[in-house]
Amino acid sequence: MHRLFAELEPSLTVTEQNLADRVPYILRSNIFDFAELERQRREAVPSSYENATAEDAAPQIVEQSTNVDAAMNTPVVVDSNDDGTVAQELELEHMRSTLEEAIAETRSTPLENRPRVPRIALSKRNRAVVRAPNPMLVTYLEASRDLCETNSILFGAALAVCRIIGTKASTVRRATGQSSAIPAWRRRIEVRIAKAKALIGRLICFRSGNNRPRIVRTVRMAFAGRNVSLSQPDITQKLPHTDQKRLYESLERPMLSGTGPATNQADTVAFWRGLWSEPVNHSEGPWTEVVASQCVSLTPMDPVIITPDDVAEAVRRAPNWKSPGLDGLHHYWLKEFVVCHTVLAQQFQEAPNQKSLPSLLTTGITHLVLKDQGTTDPSKYRPITCIPTIYKTLTSI
Known part of the structure; x- marks a missing residue:
């Protein structure tokens, strides 16, 4: 393959290993669609087979029969839609195997x-x-x-x-992650190049007369400490806040910062476990019996029947990419995979009849948000829990 590539592109100097690595990279990055890959494969395989046969095999004179000659000279009618059908079948087969x-x-x-x-x-x-x-x-x-x-x-x-x-899923949550094929030094250089391109673009915009605050702020940061003054004068009367509600909240409540020492993880777990996991014996007063006697005369509620339309409506109202629970499934996929609405409706209907829900629906990811200056006190944090999207869909029907 390297020899053929050198004959086709003599101006390019490529090693054997580099050329061999290009094939899986092209297939992995989806540069060409399946139709183009199949067309190139059909063009390359017969030609390479003929070249190999011409080089390795000795020339021989074979007497052909009249039937073979007649068959070779018979015109063959080829449907123009065969290429598209084959490419579509290959694409579906690839999708099915990947799924x-x-x-x-x-x-x-x-x-x-x-x-x-x-x-x-x-x-x-x-x-x-x-x-x-x-x-x-x-x-x-x-x-x-x-x-x-x-x-x-x-x-x-x-x-x-x-x-x-071709979108890569992050493996941050994996127990054993695989190292990237791109070296760290190359990623650092690419990040610096991207930042330099963005800065050059904003400098060009400023030079062409774009005086937006973000552009001017970037230019001032770029020229800081270089004894370069901008020709645009500072605006003395500025509107620092455009959100009135946020302005009043910032005036009434001091700004919180988490720069102090963080709370101990063991103390935090023990504090919240005492609130959530410890059983509590509630004292039932006589008023509970009064309420129970009053509810006897009430008409029981009709049984709830969950339909696929109910599931579709509940999913439609939900944000696409809101933080999911431990399962990592966003609402976007419940919206696009419409065939799951029927199965979810059936399983949602059976869920209330079960004695307990699966652990998947009762497990979430809790984030502790600082609400006071006492960063070492676990009670000064506000818990925000992200629950699975399927459980949120069930409770919203």
Whole structure:
């Protein structure tokens, strides 16, 4: 392959290893679609086979029969739509194998070690790729037995879509992460180049007459300490706050900073465990019996029937990319994978009849937000818990 490449491109100097690494990189980065790859493969394989045959085999004279000659001279009619059909079948087969691999990987991965699925850019191609697995998910969802298995299937489908699009899922939450193939020094240089390009662009905008505050602020920061003065005068009368509510809140409440010593993790866990995990014996007064006797005459509520339309409406109102729970599944995937609404409606209907909910629905990620200056006191933090999206969908119906 290296010899053929040197003959085609004699001006380029490429090593054998570098040329061999280009093939998996092109396939992994989705530079060419499946139709283009299949067309190039059909063009390359026969030619290489003929070259190898011409070089290795000795020339021989073979007498052909009349039937073979007639068959070779017979014109063949080829349908122009065959290429598109083959490419589409190859693309669907690749998507099906990627989906199966991602679902199997998700089922074998602990909940806390799932990768973080990134946000998908809004485009027509991405929207088509996201909706393409819907027919393939029907088989998996029909075999789902509970909400935990349905969650694993949906997360595996989301992970497969990210791999097909080319968006890399973050492995920060994994127990054992793989090192990146790009060296650290190269990433640092690329970051510096990107920052320099952004600064040059803002300098060009300022030079062309763009005097927006953000542009001027960037230019002043770039020229700080260089004895360079800008021709634009400072505006003495400025509106420092545009949000009236936030201004009054900042005046009434002092600004909090978490620069002090952090609280001890063991003390924090012990404090909140005492509030959440310890059983409490409530004293039931006589008023509870009065309320119970008054509720006897009330008409019982009609049984709630959850339909797929109810699930679709509950998912539609939810934000796309709000912080998920420990499962890592965003509402966006529940909106796009519309085939899951029927299965979720059926499993939501059965959930209240069970004695206990799965641990997936009752496990969340709690963030402690500082609300006072006492950073070492665990009671001075406000707990904010991110719960799974499936549980939020169930409670919003």
